[in-house]
Amino acid sequence: MPGSGGDVSGPLRVLLADAASLQRAGLRTVLTGRGTDAPDGGGRPGEREIVVAGEAGDGVEALDLARRLQPDVLITDVALPRLDGLAVARAITEARLAVRVLILTGRDTDEEVVAAIGAGAAGYLCKDAPQTELVAAVHAVAAGGAVITPPVLARMVTRLAGTLLVDTGIAAAAKLSPLTGREREVLVHVARGRSNSEIAAILGVSETTVKTHVGHVLTKLRLRDRTQAVVLAYETGLVRPGT
Missing domain, CATH: 1.10.10.10 (Winged helix-like DNA-binding domain superfamily/Winged helix DNA-binding domain)
Known part of the structure; x- marks a missing residue:
């Protein structure tokens, strides 16, 4: 099952997949805490250092890098050229790669989060989430947890109940x-x-x-x-x- 987590004593390795290079640069800065030249990742004391193992601008490249680099977490946009983020998550799940997938989205729909869960994603977060929430989500997903952005989870629970x-x-x-x-x-x-x-x-x-x-x-x-x-x-x- 995906998500064995690799070497928990070493850095937490992430792969970024987004069609926009500026978006990837922003994610890199948030996750590492110091930007492109950072030798150390950000985060709270005691947490694993986050390092960016690679970047992809489309889904086919993201899947190839996931297979070759075996990162702890793939952070991917849904809207990717050639192969969308959900298809990438599904392919990773079907290949039983030890790579956890965290979906980032700008749309925030119940249907999309259900599709993400069905594709095997371990996390679903809106792009406007606070930076601390993103970092916490990456650590939680890497540790084998599941994360759904709170407003979406609350809405889905209400929907299920109703x-x-x-x-x-x-x-x-x-x-x-x-x-x-x-x-x-x-x-x-x-x-x-x-x-x-x-x-x-x-x-x-x-x-x-x-x-x-x-x-x-x-x-x-x-x-x-x-x-x-x-x-x-x-x-x-x-x-x-x-x-």
Whole structure:
């Protein structure tokens, strides 16, 4: 499964894909903290240094570089020439590359975020997001987490609550029946956006144990990543909006 994260003790390597060179330059500056000549990445103390491993101006080039460079995270615009960002994410997922994909968009539509999740993207962020939010999203995605820009997530949760018949009965029980009680508990915390380290602190177990539980949840429920786990938790009524 994509997202094993590589060497967590070394720099966090990102690949930038955007048709606009100025946009790529801006992302590089935000992520590294000092611009093109920076030997050190930005971020908070204790976080991995972010370095830009490569840049692409279209989707075909982005996919080729993802295969060759194997970055931790690909940050890609949706609107790329030759091959769009969603197609790139889908190809990376199908090839089972250990590359996490963070989608940047200027459109912010529910349909697009659903398509991004379906394509295997681990994150979906609007281009007007604060710089600190972008940096935090890159770290979260690289660590195996899932990130959806808060306004879109709130809107989608409301939409799910309002348009779906919450699967609280036999159907929900059938979907979640493969899980143990502890695995359900972990799924609840994942759906509420908590990281592995936060879940470990709450449950009083090691982070490695939490990673094992999350892996079992994804395997048993046949889910690709944490993003799909969040969606399923709301669809089945295991977690409800506002709880």
